[in-house]
Amino acid sequence: MSHAEQPPEQNLGHNLRQLRKERGWSLDRAASETGVSKAMLGQIERGESSPTLATLWKLAGGFHRSMSSLIEPAAGQTGKIRSADRLRQQPTQDQMLVAPLFPFDPQFGFELFELTLLPGYQRESEPHEPGVIEHVMVIEGTMELLLEGQWRPLQQGEAIRFAADQPHGYRNLGDKPAVFHNLIHYPAQP
Template sequence: MQTMNQHLAQRLKALRSELGWSLDAAARATGVSKAMLGQIERGESSPTVATLWKIATGFRVSFSSFIEPAPTAKGDVLYRTADAIRQQPAGEGMQVAPLFPYEGRFGFELFELTLLPGYRRESEPHEPGVTEHVIVISGTMEVLVDGEWRRLEQGAAVRFAADRPHGYRNLGDVPAIFHNLIHYPSPQSPERP
């Protein structure tokens, strides 16, 4: 099985080639330094979730497309287990399991995300029209929406426009696990070959 860093390196190279972008052009579009992008392409760096989001947003592709290839399903049935696909990018305090990576025919990607105690991430806005749906599975977390941190406990859910600044944090002593469905507007095509 291909590691996340190998897949990310190949995906980034392929996208740059498809668009005819230099590392300089990719750095301007993503806000990630040319040096960092080069290290990622060579498999020498394990980027954080925040860096992966910047790259995905700059290239106008889905976040999950950098974690693993789109799944292959027999017919319309796809079984996935979070324990088998959970990863911890850059060893930071968030674990990511892309339960259903982005597929254009559906227009969304669904993650199981685990915030380890003390983890905090504020996200820059995604592309216009992107929405997020957060459902807390276990633990307690806070979500930053419209400039205000709101506490969410097990069973709580929120939907918000993700094309504005937003964030997640876990101020507790145990991990907080939630599902995050990210919906992309249709004419946007966040999956390039």
């Protein structure tokens, strides 16, 4: 089984181990940088534990990487068709399905996900790094987005762009899944 075909927790564990090795970080240093306990980091690296989405974002922030770079190998060459149906996975404990349609590529400065919020799902997100902008486009169902302390309803076909370096959140209070595209743009790194 190739790295790209491994279960999500194996991809995450492999990618996390590689990032630590590239930086020469011990588990202690990685725990200090990410705010994720040393024990949890070890479990994730060994594929013994599936983190929450909040933990996944802490890891991404601590390593100064995109979320997609933790769960998915780079998309590679242009002109290759990527199917959400084949890519869709549940990489965390959360009731959210994630299809990394275009994992982060520094050449373009963004990552694009298809996200599915299962009925009853709610998550409030910590602010991302300064300058991160999210673009949310609802493609199926209805959902709500938390911005500036208020939940805003979004219907199928509606889209919004917002500064993600502030608290924000996503929820689906309906009885059917809500599916949306989320394009996350990162500022250029010096």
